[in-house]
Amino acid sequence: MEREGLLVPARESRGIWTLTETGSDEYRRHQGPIAPPPQPTVTRERSIDPLQPDGNQSPTRVEVTTQRIVRSTAVAEYVKRIHDNTCQICGTRLSTPTGAYAEAAHIQPLGRPHEGPDVPSNVLCLCPNHHVLFDLGMLHITNDLVVIDQHSGTPIGRLAERPGHQVERRYLEYHRAQHG
Known part of the structure; x- marks a missing residue:
């Protein structure tokens, strides 16, 4: 079609x-x-x-x-649970009447042309604002897990990792290559 x-x-x-x-x-x-x-x-x-x-x-x-694309809800829920629904970039935990809210963001996107995997090491737990900024390439994460604001070129913090959830650097490299 x-x-x-x-x-x-x-x-x-x-x-x-x-x-x-x-x-x-x-x-x-x-x-x-x-x-x-x-x-x-x-x-x-x-x-x-x-x-x-x-x-x-x-x-x-x-x-x-x-x-x-059918994503694995279990993968997203696992990453959000490991981080207690707290943004790995800013440390914000949004509380709502139905419970804490965070979003699972794929580092290397799923589907064409990216073909990223739906696995925990390719997923971040982010607040809605940082999810959008990350997806649009306004945030880069170095292999040392320093988060860089692409607009100003300045570091804004360090990506939080927890036992049971480590990010694979190859996905970060892919993201940086896509957003130059």
Whole structure:
């Protein structure tokens, strides 16, 4: 379907298969006509700011079919448990009404083109902010586990390791090579 121009390649859409405009047209052709949802009439004053969007008072839903990589929940939970849901970069532990919250971040991403493994030595326990910064290449981790802010080039701390969870340096090297 990718070769036929019906799907956006996963390497261009962060691992999530998405229909192209042609793919959407083909899907609708097979589904038959779909009536657009009724648009509610909303009377309100225009914002003083002409750039502020109107938005949608009654958002609709559409059905979407995607493919994704099946990650091992056990690996993610193991790494988060070893670190007590505490960010390995900043030491923050987020408490929520349902318990502590942290995210499992793959150092060498899964799927094409990276093909990283879903194993504990390729996973970090991070807070949401550091997860995003790491995935976008704004943070690098040296083989000595020094965390570098790529924007300023300055060290911001050291990655915490715990017994039972050591990071393989080859995954850190891969991450640095990808984000130059």
